[in-house]
Amino acid sequence: MAIADYLVTDDLTILLGLIAVTVFLLHNLYKPQPLVHPILLGRQSDVGRVRNPGESALYRNYNTGLLGRFAVRPEKDINVLSDIVKSDFDTPRTLWSSKISNAQLKERISAFGSGLVQFAGLVPHEDNVLLLLNDSLEFLISDFALASHSIPSFTISSPSLLSPVLESHPPSAIITHARFLPHILELIYDAHESEHHTIIVVGDFDPNAVGKAGDVIKVVKWTDVESAGANGEKITSATPSPDDVFTVSFFASDTGQLQSAHLTHANFTAGIAAVRAMLPLSKGIGSLDTIASAHSLSTSFGRTVAYTAILEGCSFATLDSTQLFHIEDAMLENNVADILSATKLSIPSPTILFIKAAHLQSLSSSITAEAKKSFLLYSFANRHKLAGMAEGFITNDSLWDRMVFHAARFAVLGDYANSIRTVVVSGPIESSYLTPARVALSVPLVNSHTHPLAAGPLFATYPSDVQTFPVPSQHTTDPFAHIAHVGSPSTNVEAKLVGVNDESIENGMDPVGVLMVRGPSIGRVLGVGEASYVEVPSSSDEGWVGTGEKAKILANGAFKILAGRK
DSSP: OOHHHHOOOOHHHHHHHHHHHHHHHHHHHSSOOOSSOHHHHHOOEEEOSOOOTTBOOOEEETTTOTTSOOOOOSSTTOOSGGGGSOTTOOSOEEETTEEEOHHHHHHHHHHHHHHHHHTSOOOTTTOOEEEEOOSSHHHHHHHHHHHHTTOOEEEESSGGGHHHHHHHSOOSEEEEEGGGHHHHHHHHHHHTOGGGOEEEEESOOOHHHHHHHTTTSEEEEHHHHHHHHHHSOOOOOOOOOTTSEEEEEEEEOTTOOEEEEEEEHHHHHHHHHHHHHTSOGGGOOOTTOEEEEOSOTTSHHHHHHHHHHHHHTOEEEEOGGGOOOOSSOOOOOOSHHHHGGGGGSSOOOOSEEEEEHHHHHHHHHHHHHHHGGGTHHHHHHHHHHHHHHHTTOOOSSSHHIIIIIHHHHHHHHTTHHHHOOEEEEESOOBHHHHHHHHHHHOSOEEEEEOOTTBSSOSEEOOTTOOOOOOOOOTTOOOTTTTBOOOOEEOTTOEEEEESOOHHHHHTTOOOEEEEEEESTTBOEEEESSSOOSSSSOSBOTTSOEEEEEEEEEOTTSOEEEEEEEO
């Protein structure tokens, strides 16, 4: 018999066949395309072909390449800090609670800088100033004014460092808030350095506190300094060199040893270039954006984020947790309430968040808890979200977002839920937290690694990297097993590990050792005291700087870094 005799068809068979073919074609045609090409995720770093004994190979960002030139400035005309405030941006933006244009900002910087020289008596290239200010517009104006007159500024990352800094590096002047004045005076007396200080006070202070200062300490109002500069002769200083150190950032090692990072104009212009590069290329920062940051301006990375906002002409504010100097003993937690603290300021709803790992965990768990109130719908929505992430795709405007997650985000974030489009997180975080966070937020999420020595990020993941990895066993002995990777080196940073096991590398194992970095965004580190907080030389003749952190390099060129310095 012919084969056709065995194939009996009717209209129903043909209809079912057409339906099956249609479903197959629709599934493939409408299958979400990955947001990042898999090849880029499989090779995130460009790796050197040779290595020295006891060291790993050299790693650079794949987009930069081993032969590429590092970005040292965000734009060709940006060479020093004063160039960041561009004259061609006329539209006012909101900085904290103050609406101000670039022209007004430049005018106030010029006035305060002139007042520092005329009224406060500071001498360019000779004096230095300790900035003991919480994040504010006064901090930015003071910072730019000091840099324009080549008067180095000091910042400290913790109030506990104040006494050691006053003892080992007594500044010529201190700028602080009025409510801290009595405490500052007491510390100055204890350090026996009263003859060196002029104190510039932001806000109204108690005249009795000034009386206690005596004649050896000059106490003036911040507004008086600005007014004197605005009404008097404008003082201009020679334009500084990009390689001039304009700020020293003090921080503590894990052992409590005082360290200082000496940072130049070039370090910060390179840092701004690195911050811009780690954000989505299709959604770069614009004048309509608002940045909310959990990084204090007293840290090098925090200042770079603020400088980036100034350059782009967008609004900017910091969260309550960035307040390093406060009278109350209670520490502010990094949680959803802290993220929402920006609502107390008259700024537009944030579009870009620079937050810490604890913020992300709190935000993710809160949104997930709200979404789970939808009972059965949440399980379907979560499963579809995970299926999309398995294909390398995620969106915050899908059917399941509209049915489940939109309401959950609004319940937690309010109006922020509709405005946030990018989140940059810094700090050690477990990999198991990232997938729920990506599902909950469904916006580009960058996991970055920063260090007090660097003005920009040292490492950062692709914004649209939504890879999921198997959860390792809780009994594993690998200290890196549960840590989320931080991607490849930043666009203007190269990295290597020292103290590696040569035999294990030759056998194909992932390199593990102490992290060394170099690049235009990395400053010069100096320790105070004899002991070093790193187990390797803190720097070398080739420009390498040891971060003191233990790291592991994965096969695709991504890095994992332990929380504590080793």
